[in-house]
Amino acid sequence: MILPIGPIHPYLKEPLRLKLQTEGEKVVKAEIDYGYVHRGIEKIMEGKNWQKGIYLSERICGICSYEHTQTFAEVIELISGVTAPMRAQYLRVITNELDRIQSHLLANSTFFKSMDHETLFMNTLALREYAMEALELLTGNRVNLGWNVVGGVRMDAEKKHFDAILRKLDKIEEGFYRHKALFEEAPVVGLRCKGVGIMTHEEAVKGHAVGPIGRASGIKHDCRQDHPTYRDEFEFKPIWRKEGDNYARTMNRLNEVPQSIYLIRQAIANIPDGPVRVPVEVGSGFGEWRNEAPRGEVTYMMETNGNLIKHISIRTPSIMNIDTCARYMLNGVATVSDALTTYASCDPCIACTERVSITDAATGRREIKDFYEVI
Amino acid sequence: MFNSLKDIVRKSSIHVCLVNCGGCNGCDIEVVALLSPKYDLEQYGIYFHNNPREADVILVTGPVTDQWVDNLRRIYAKAPEPKIVVTLGACPQTGGVFGQEGGRVNAPVSDFIPVDAAVPGCPPRPDEILAAVLAVVPGAIAAKGRAQDKGED
Ligand code: SF4
Numbered sequence: 001m002i003l004p005i006g007p008i009h010p011y012l013k014e015p016l017r018l019k020l021q022t023e024g025e026k027v028v029k030a031e032i033d034y035g036y037v038h039r040g041i042e043k044i045m046e047g048k049n050w051q052k053g054i055y056l057s058e059r060i061c062g063i064c065s066y067e068h069t070q071t072f073a074e075v076i077e078l079i080s081g082v083t084a085p086m087r088a089q090y091l092r093v094i095t096n097e098l099d100r101i102q103s104h105l106l107a108n109s110t111f112f113k114s115m116d117h118e119t120l121f122m123n124t125l126a127l128r129e130y131a132m133e134a135l136e137l138l139t140g141n142r143v144n145l146g147w148n149v150v151g152g153v154r155m156d157a158e159k160k161h162f163d164a165i166l167r168k169l170d171k172i173e174e175g176f177y178r179h180k181a182l183f184e185e186a187p188v189v190g191l192r193c194k195g196v197g198i199m200t201h202e203e204a205v206k207g208h209a210v211g212p213i214g215r216a217s218g219i220k221h222d223c224r225q226d227h228p229t230y231r232d233e234f235e236f237k238p239i240w241r242k243e244g245d246n247y248a249r250t251m252n253r254l255n256e257v258p259q260s261i262y263l264i265r266q267a268i269a270n271i272p273d274g275p276v277r278v279p280v281e282v283g284s285g286f287g288e289w290r291n292e293a294p295r296g297e298v299t300y301m302m303e304t305n306g307n308l309i310k311h312i313s314i315r316t317p318s319i320m321n322i323d324t325c326a327r328y329m330l331n332g333v334a335t336v337s338d339a340l341t342t343y344a345s346c347d348p349c350i351a352c353t354e355r356v357s358i359t360d361a362a363t364g365r366r367e368i369k370d371f372y373e374v375i
Numbered sequence: 376m377f378n379s380l381k382d383i384v385r386k387s388s389i390h391v392c393l394v395n396c397g398g399c400n401g402c403d404i405e406v407v408a409l410l411s412p413k414y415d416l417e418q419y420g421i422y423f424h425n426n427p428r429e430a431d432v433i434l435v436t437g438p439v440t441d442q443w444v445d446n447l448r449r450i451y452a453k454a455p456e457p458k459i460v461v462t463l464g465a466c467p468q469t470g471g472v473f474g475q476e477g478g479r480v481n482a483p484v485s486d487f488i489p490v491d492a493a494v495p496g497c498p499p500r501p502d503e504i505l506a507a508v509l510a511v512v513p514g515a516i517a518a519k520g521r522a523q524d525k526g527e528d
Contacts, residue, residue: 132408
């Protein structure tokens with residue numbers, strides 16, 4: 001039997017259609033229908049200057065909006081042969097890690113909701129609000145921050161802002177370990193997610209899994225290791241696990257939260273004085289830059305012609321992660337409700353996946369009859 | 376008697392369905408943030424369950440991508456009367472940043488389904504969304520419900 005789920009479904013924040021081929025309750029094959037969020041962002045960006053492009057890159061995805069603007073700015077800085085001032089780089093690290101905290105907590109709360117653990121869901125969302133408040137304090141916005149510009153960041157922060165951010169971090173930490181223990185030690189929770197949706201190391205390599213999803217299957221790679229600011233100025237080591245199941249993916253994301261808190265504390269302790277922005281004469285040429293977004297590696301390849309973007313190509317992490325989810329994790333999952341938690345555990349972000357449409361409109365149309373049948 | 380009772384009940388049990396028709400999901404996660412204890416949507420009598428078949432209010436975000444053109448109408452038809460549509464963000468009103476040359480979007484949403492209220496912003500803050508839903512929806516549902524009852528009599 002083919003069981004379609006979505007595109008509107010209580011656990012899916014974003015539209016996407018899962019087609020599960022089932023034998024009884026067991027899932028034997030999973031297929032994913034993309035294409036509900038295709039907007040053509042790269043096409044709009046062509047022929048525009050960076051001031052217009054950076055807004056669009058921010059709105060590729062609302063959850064990891066920050067990392068997109070940083071990568072966009074850094075690729076143009078690379079082409080033009082400038083580096084942002086040190087203070088701006090530190091501020092970028094602070095914002096980046098705050099964004100990672102809120103994104104990981106949101107992803108985990110979605111996972112907890114999908115396994116109907118209401119307490120953890122509410123508590124992680126409550127903790128996330130502290131990170132959102134810190135972001136708002138620093139940048140003035142909650143979601144689309146508008147914080148990066150080519151050559152630095154938009155404005156400076158003072159000591160009182162940093163102190164307030166540190167206080168918020170303390171609050172996150174206070175609640176965090178209690179809730180983590182709630183997840184880690186509860187036997188029933190373990191039953192629901194240990195050994196479910198396993199992806200082995202070979203499968204993760206074959207399917208190009210990135211970010212916490214890949215790291216939970218033993219891929220010891222984090223783009224922050226190679227980023228000049230993190231490499232030279234910060235103490236940082238990627239966190240990874242071996243199991244590759246839902247539990248490992250969730251724990252990996254949970255463990256990266258204290259790591260980000262530690263990075264922010266380092267940054268605030270050592271931040272140098274100086275300007276936060278330098279003027280940039282945008283050069284012509286081709287550049288490529290990778291960064292670690294909350295969900296994994298995001299790559300920007302850009303060709304500029306003077307001030308204008310000639311061609312741009314963006315690869316976001318979710319496309320690989322969702323693909324590995326459908327191909328390896330969902331295969332052989334014992335029940336349909338486990339299939340949903342498995343899907344939630346791979347932290348899907350549809351908005352960023354669908355700049356390139358990989359839609360088969362014909363099949364989409366044909367099945368439209370039973371679209372909302374399984375809500 | 377029955378109708379006035381219905382009005383009171385409708386005011387304090389609003390069922391919401393969120394439809395993301397192609398935005399950047401910034402607006403959607405602000406709606407999810409509303410579920411958190413800080414805002415706690417359910418204290419205001421709003422229940423978020425994402426099933427168009429039981430929804431009183433359809434929250435629409437996003438600039439209507441090509442795939443959503445038909446589906447949006449279909450979802451609207453599935454919701455039972457009386458129903459209210461509230462759009463969130465700049466996208467459903469004008470296409471927002473995507474409503475430029477080259478963008479594959481079909482905004483505004485009001486071309487496809489009747490819209491009762493719009494909350495601008497990119498994205499609007501959670502408290503603004505909450506305030507808008509609370510300001511518009513109870514009255515509008517009651518009014519539509521009464522008009523519908525009259526029509527049936
Ligand atoms: S209005 Fe802005 S935040 Fe909302 S979906 Fe559109 S681009 Fe994203």
